[in-house]
Amino acid sequence: MNDKQKVHCIIVSKHDAEKAIRVLKKSDILATGFKIIRCNDVIKIPITGKSLPKDVEENLTKEGIVFKEGVNYFEPKTFIKTYKDLIKNMPRSFLDKLPASYDIVGEIILIRIPEELRSYSHIIGNALLNFHKNVKGVYEILGETYGVERVTPLKLIAGHKVEKTIYVEHGIKFVVYVGKTYINPSLCFEHARIAKEVYDGEKVLDMFCGIGGFSLHIAYAKKVEVYATDINPYAIMSLISSLKINKLKGKVYPILGDSSLIYSKFFRGVFDRVIMNLPAYSHGFLKHACKVLKEDGGIIHYYRFAESINEVIYEISRTISSVRRIVKFLNVRTVLEASPRKRLYVVDVYVM
Numbered sequence: 283m284n285d286k287q288k289v290h291c292i293i294v295s296k297h298d299a300e301k302a303i304r305v306l307k308k309s310d311i312l313a314t315g316f317k318i319i320r321c322n323d324v325i326k327i328p329i330t331g332k333s334l335p336k337d338v339e340e341n342l343t344k345e346g347i348v349f350k351e352g353v354n355y356f357e358p359k360t361f362i363k364t365y366k367d368l369i370k371n372m373p374r375s376f377l378d379k380l381p382a383s384y385d386i387v388g389e390i391i392l393i394r395i396p397e398e399l400r401s402y403s404h405i406i407g408n409a410l411l412n413f414h415k416n417v418k419g420v421y422e423i424l425g426e427t428y429g430v431e432r433v434t435p436l437k438l439i440a441g442h443k444v445e446k447t448i449y450v451e452h453g454i455k456f457v458v459y460v461g462k463t464y465i466n467p468s469l470c471f472e473h474a475r476i477a478k479e480v481y482d483g484e485k486v487l488d489m490f491c492g493i494g495g496f497s498l499h500i501a502y503a504k505k506v507e508v509y510a511t512d513i514n515p516y517a518i519m520s521l522i523s524s525l526k527i528n529k530l531k532g533k534v535y536p537i538l539g540d541s542s543l544i545y546s547k548f549f550r551g552v553f554d555r556v557i558m559n560l561p562a563y564s565h566g567f568l569k570h571a572c573k574v575l576k577e578d579g580g581i582i583h584y585y586r587f588a589e590s591i592n593e594v595i596y597e598i599s600r601t602i603s604s605v606r607r608i609v610k611f612l613n614v615r616t617v618l619e620a621s622p623r624k625r626l627y628v629v630d631v632y633v634m
């Protein structure tokens with residue numbers, strides 16, 4: 283409980299309380315930082331200043347309100363602006379280190395907690411749970427995405443385990459199997475950016491679709507055919523479920539399997555556009571992407587972790603030039619900072 287403070291007030295019967303508050307508010311004299319005291323039939327309303335101004339007295343009387351002036355100890359109101367305001371039992375020196383950002387993914391929260399605060403993770407989780415009433419489970423992100431399937435390691439720190447949830451980006455619903463697939467809400471802008479670039483009538487390949495971030499954004503906005511492949515069965519299950527709950531202009535064909543095997547065999551020269559969002563390994567698939575692009579040219583969106591964009595340009599130029607011709611680099615941008623020395627870059631390149 284907050285320390286009470288001595289504050290001037292007016293004392294009215296409970297029947298007059300609402301009217302009195304209205305008059306005090308109108309005169310800008312209500313001390314809004316304190317809680318009103320209710321005591322049986324009597325209400326004590328805190329005011330600013332040391333006495334009631336004459337005109338306010340007159341206004342109260344005009345309204346037929348019987349009142350007395352007094353002084354009382356009032357409890358300050360607590361203003362809860364962030365989950366940090368709900369943290370209790372944590373040393374002051376740690377409060378400054380609490381994470382300011384986290385992701386809300388449907389009914390769950392994903393948060394990274396600094397090493398020195400790990401022993402308080404349950405306190406942090408419960409504060410988040412109390413702050414976000416619609417959230418059912420809070421998960422700590424334990425490290426970097428791992429394995430071929432790029433799954434984020436998670437640990438439940440508050441609430442209860444959520445198997446499946448629905449996450450929304452720009453009005454598009456994504457079914458998410460928690461802890462079973464890659465998920466990164468920071469890619470939302472990038473999903474929408476690529477969807478804007480696509481023209482109606484295109485055939486698009488989303489080579490590493492995950493839960494379908496790019497595929498669903500594109501098919502939501504454009505009349506296209508998107509072939510969406512992933513090696514993780516949960517990612518494809520998510521995408522299939524999401525297709526049932528979204529109204530799309532285009533068509534999405536989810537395919538479970540290894541992109542490097544499927545496409546170069548059966549889809550040579552078919553696509554107008556290939557999206558390659560597997561930043562740690564995409565270089566190994568670049569030649570496959572070149573094979574599936576239409577003979578008369580197409581666009582590759584190439585995502586890659588690197589220390590500098592020049593590394594990515596060099597890699598892409600060397601690899602593509604050995605099989606096709608680069609007509610133009612259409613766009614080059616940093617998508618996000620992955621670590622102090624590693625960034626996620628995207629290069630959009632027009633290839634003949």
Ligand SMILES: C[S@@+](CC[C@H](N)C(=O)[O-])C[C@H]1O[C@@H](n2cnc3c(N)ncnc32)[C@H](O)[C@@H]1O
Binds near residue numbers: 540
């Ligand atoms: C970075 S995630 C994709 C994220 C997704 N594009 C998005 O925007 O949310 C990379 C995905 O590639 C998939 N993957 C890895 N190797 C693959 C392969 N050889 N063929 C198909 N998918 C693969 C992983 O399972 C993972 O879902």
